[in-house]
Amino acid sequence: MAEDAAGPGRCLENRTSLALLREQAQEMQLLTEQTAHLSVEMCNVKKVIPHLVEEGLDEQDPCKALPGVEVQQTKQAMSQTSWEDRMQVSDWALKSSGATIDRQRTSKSYEWEDNWLCGVCWFLSAANPPDTILQPDVSPGHCWPFQGSRGQVVIRLPAQIRPTAVTVQHILKASGTISSAPRDFTVSGVDAEGEEETLLGTFMYDEEKEAIQTFPLKNELPRAFQYIKLLIQSNWGNPEYTCIYRVQVHGKRANQN
Secondary structure (H helix, E strand, C coil), X not given: CHHHHHHHHXXXXXXXXXXXXXXXXXXXXXXXXXXXXXXXXXXXHHHHHHHEECCEECCCCCCCCCXXXXXXXXXXXXXXXXXXXXXXXXXXXXHHHCCEECHHHCCCECCCCCHHHCHHHHHHCCCCCHHHHHCCCCCCCCCXXXXXXXXXXXXXXXXXXXXXXXXXXXXXXXXXXXXXCECEEEEEEECCCCCCEEEEEEXXXXXXXXCEEEEECCCCCCCCEEEEEEEECCECCCCCEEEECEEEEEEEECCCC
């Protein structure tokens, strides 16, 4: 009984857990607002797409009175959507396709102390595993957290791949904060034993840009890798932990032209 009475008190003292809960609640609110906004934007784009042709707008296009700037923005949106669709098809870092996490070379998940004493916080007693980043679900809180602002994850791809780009995804940002989002990071190809690494690029995930950001890799040889290492060097200000929502690896099989 004494331990039961002390449990809620100790739970309230767990600032890290409460801070995370507040951040997740804010993220869910922001996500709802952004989803509504994106729905409107998608409807607008769908209305214009059927009337766009290679050389411009058809003469019978009821939207031909649109200003030139809006037409150009619509074409750019179409181009970007097409690019993202192609990149998603070639994602080799999907758990459902056989990608896994090399846990021996991956940072430990962040752990919240004393959460086992808190009945209302039971779901935080164990952090999401690293392979969370290999799955399409990017709902608020469905991320892999690791301690501090510096950590790494090594992804074992289902085949030898010539990587061309990586995509890093966090949640959308509006007027709130995503301080746990990764900031500066590097991508390397590594061998099975981890003795040799090939740097494929140094990048920054920009919290002010889109939630999904794709980074082209330099692979001049080009070489094929089955292990890709993502080294996070900093985040956007959270001193306790960093969250990674999703990582995609794009490229071609080593035996493909």
